[in-house]
Amino acid sequence: MDLGGIAKVPVISFSATSPSLRPRSPYFVQTGLSDDAQVGAIAAIVESFKWSQVVLIFEDSEFGYGIIPYLSNVFQEINIRISYKSLLPVSASSDFLLKELYKMMTMQTRVFVVQTSSDLGARLFLKAKEIGMMNEGYAWIITQTLMDVMYLMDSNVVEAMQGVIGVKPLIPKTKRLDTFEMRLKSKLMKDKTKTLDHPGFRQADLSVFGLWAYDTLWALAEAAEKVGRGREAKEVLDSSSDPFAVGVSESGPELLQAILGTRFEGISGKFQLADGKREASSFQILNVVGNGEREVAIWTPSSRGINFKTNNGTNFYSSSREIFKSSVIWPGGSTAVPRGWEVPVAGKKLRVGVPVKSGFTDFVRVERDKELNRTQVSGYYIDVFNSVMSALQYSVRYELVPFEKPDGSSAGTYNDLVYQVFLQNFDAAAGDISITANRSKYADFTLPFAEGGVFGIVPIAYEDVDNIWTFLKPLTKQLWLTSIVFFIFTGMAVWILEHRVSSAFRGPPSQHVGMILYFPFSTLVFAHRERIVSNFARLVVVVWMFVVLILNSTYTASLSSRLTVQRLKPAIKDVNQLIKNGDFVGCPEGSFIPDLLKEKGFQESKINTYKYPEDFHNALSNGSNNGGISAYFDGAPNTKIFLSKYCGKYTIGPSYRTDGFAFVFPRGSPLVADVSRAVIELTENGRILEIGNQGLGNEATCTGPDSTRLGSTSVKLQCFKGLFAITGGITGSCLLVFLVNYVYQNRTCLQTILDSKTTVWSKIVAICRHFDERDTCADPPRDPKEKIPVAEGGEVGSSSYISEVPADLLRISSNSSVVVPLNIEEQTVPV
Incomplete structure (x- = not known):
């Protein structure tokens, strides 16, 4: 490639497939498919069977390295985790292969993608067969390099590879290919030596690389004709002592362009180059069964899916693995789709870490028998974990290992326990472990099996009914x-x-x-x-x-x-009151709650941690001013037990929501999904609740003051917003209509006041005086015989009456309070 780039001579290869070769020289042409063209087909296989992680096995060479970045990218796009990359030297010894296979055998992943040369691949599968890695439960996927030379391998190698899935470029069945096959077979039949080497020649024995070689030479011939090599060579011979070197050098760029522009239907399919390499084509998905391979599906680069073949030979698009179940024979002769992972073998059990705690041992209890030198782990949450693992559809061997120091004390906080799972010192963790955002950065949690929440416990106070207010x-x-x-x-x-x-x-x-x-x-x-x-x-x-x-x-x-x-009420209603007063608060030792309280605004110096419920009780009894605390924060299950133990003395105060308690597994562990499904199943059928009733049934039930009476019972404004809206709306509407009517009826007088040349204040006073006058037009009609009350000095409104004077005979003066009789003969009225 380097020489071709210096001399500007095209270097054409039909067998160098590493995608890392192309950018190194513009004069390098790959007429065979690059290895990166097949990563989509491999990813489609893994995605179809819903495998969540794979192991990559590749050789230490340019050929092996070239495909790895592309596989990593495509697996990342579909959320497939590469749990391990196994690098094999090209001349790896049998001991090295065995050591590497045993290492992979102790891992959980059971899906392997292999990119090696034929010789190294053959030795790898023989060793894998030897140690039992070609049995049921394993899945092996090989790339096109191994799949294409399957017919050349020894029978013992093919036998060891039974059940392997591989990909291979799809060679379309054409008349030209049939003709080529017949001519090649006829030629081989004339050579007795080759006939003995190939006693049963079949089309399947035609190597893809051989077909690519044939089409490459055909394309080169066509390109040479286009350039007119014969005429140019003659001209060069007349003017150069080194005609071959000069001719090739001068015609190299033109020949390169001619090759890149060549297009035809070859025996390997459509020959067309793009950016110096062959364009991607469809791939066959083959299954190694018997003496060779059989096609089970076809993958096309445009669909991102798999086209499965039905019995009648027609194709249809689908990504359902149900079709694969009936089409693929897996290692060990099984038709059951491998799960893709297993619990590590070789007698190793899952090491499940369990927190060691002093208080609230009803949930997690670690007891050491010094005489028998044995540790027993029990408790409600441990019983739940055992039931969940038993509900799995497969057996998982595990042991419960306390997270403790040699002296039996706790080896750290709950955060430390989760981090030990991240460091793979534990394979899982079980107990009263809360789901938090910080912990989820280092491990995966199953679905919660118990309710979450952090509750504040505060002393009970009674309302003072003797208060003057x-x-x-x-x-x-x-x-x-x-x-x-x-x-x-x-x-x-x-x-x-x-x-x-x-x-x-x-x-x-x-x-x-x-x-x-x-x-x-x-x-x-x-x-x-x-x-x-x-x-x-x-x-x-x-x-x-x-x-x-x-x-x-x-x-x-x-x-x-x-x-x-008598009514109860919390002594403290919210956290802001605690923070404002500078009160001390408490929480259990080793939990995540101190971090939560710091986030809410508490100073670290105001947070005390305790081990035992008795310590919480004593601290709450003393109060913040006497060396104790004003509130104690803990998880929901612990607060229930604490309140049942100290019934009638404390109540629930401030609270926060959390995501609950769950089991911990390493990030990417396939057990997370299965254990979560088991948790859902046991929750729905009531098994987890039944375990709780059995494990916590002996706890005392609080029969103290009714908790429903806790808190404020004052009637709030919210209850009367509707009523106030109704009365306000009606009252306002009546006022508006009345004022509009008043302005309309007295518009002349009001306009006169507004047009007067007086101050604004004088106009306002005049309008108010006018409004203050009585509206006589609105007086209701009176009975003619009704007695009119007259004041004792002649004022209207007095309790005295004018005797025997009809109301319609009186006229009330607007300028005085004098009552004057009208049309009265020989009668007098006091004035």
Whole structure:
């Protein structure tokens, strides 16, 4: 390649398939398919069987390395994890191969993708067969290099490779290929030596590389004809002592362009080059069975899927592995699709780490028998883990290993235990381990098997019914203020609507203010005596009395309940109160809760950790001011047990939501999905709840104060927003209609006041005086015989009456309070 680039001579190869070769020289042409063309077909196989991880086995050469980056990228796109990469020297010894195979045998992954030369691949599969890695449960995928030379391998190698899946470029069946096959077979039959070497020649024995070689030479011949090599060679001979070198050098670029532009239908399919390499084509998916291979599917680069062949030979698009189940024979002669992973063999068990804790051992308990030198792990969550693992469809051998120091104490926090799983010191972890964002960076969690949440436990306090302000407690401050505002608003609205038409709402300014404040409050006990004349005012009063009736009933019921029933309340209602007061708080030792409290705003110096429930109880009893704590935070299960043990002394305060308790496995572990499904199954059939009732059934049940009475019972504004909206809307509408009507009826007078050349304040005073005048047009008609009250000095509104004077014979002067009789003969009236 380097020499060709210097001399500008095309270097054409039909067998160098590594994709890393192409960028090194523009004069290098790959007429065979590059290895990166087959990664899509390999990824489609893995994706179809829903395998989650694979192992890559490749040789230490340019050929082996070239395909690895492309495989890594395509697996990453479909979320397939490469759990291990095995690099094999080209001349690897049998001992090296055995050591590497044994290493892979102890891993969980059972899907292997092999990219090696034929010689190394043959020795690899013989050793794999020898140690049992070609048995049921394993899946092997080989690339086109090994698959194409399968017919050349010894029978013992083919026997060792039974059940292997491989990919191979699809060679379309054409008339030209049939003709070539017949001519080649006839030629071989004439050579007795080759006939003995190939006693049963078949089309399958035609190597893809051989077909590519044939088409490559054909393309070169066509390119040479296009360049007109004969004529150019003659001209060079006349002018050069080294005609071959000069001729090739001068015609190299032109010949390169001619080769790249050559297109024809060859015996290996369509010959067409793009960017110096052959264009990608479809691939056969073959299964090694018997003495050779058989086609089970076809992959096309455009579909990203697999076209499976039915019995009648037609093709259809599908990615269902159900079709593969009936088409592929797997290692060991099995037709069952390999799961893709297994628990490590060679007698190794899963090491499941278990936290060592002092308090709340109902969930996880580690006990050491010193006489028998044996450690026993038990508890509710351990029973759940054992039940879940037993519910799997396959057997998993494991042992529970306490996370402890040699002296039996805890070896670290729960975060440390999860990190040990990340470091592969444990294969899993079980216990009361909460799911957190930080821990999920290092390990995978199954679905939660128990509820989450962090609850604050605070001492119980009782409401003081002897407080002098107890009568204000039934309603919240917001509801009190809103009610007062609407009382005043309603009184003002009624006064505005009645002032001009009703004598009961007239008088000096002090009487106006008193009427505005008095009238709505008098409706509380329905003690108002004022006559309502306006229909608008009547509507406002009716709606307001409905609101007052509900408010009054609610207040009476709430106050009666407070005075007759003792009520509980948390001593601390929210975290902000704790932080503001600078109170000390507590939490269990080794949990994630200290980090959570720091995130909420607590100072590290204000957070104390404890081991035993008794320590929590003593600290809460002392209080923050006496060397204790004001609140204790713990997970939901622990708080239930704590409250049942100290019934009637503490209650739930501030709380936070968490994602629950789950089992821990290394990142990418295939056990996560299966264990999660088992958790769902046991949750739905009630088995986990049954285990809890059995394991925690002996816990005391709290029969103290009713927890439903905890917290504030004051009636909130939210309950009356609808009522206030109704009365406010109706009252406002009535006022608006009344004011519009007033302006319309008195528009002439109001316009005169507004057009006067006085100050703005004088205009406002004049309008207010006009509004203050009585509207005589709104007086209801009176009975002619009705007695008119006359004041003792002649003022209207007095309790005295004019004797025997009909109302229609009197005229009331607008300028004085004198009552003058009209058309009265021989009768006098006191003036």
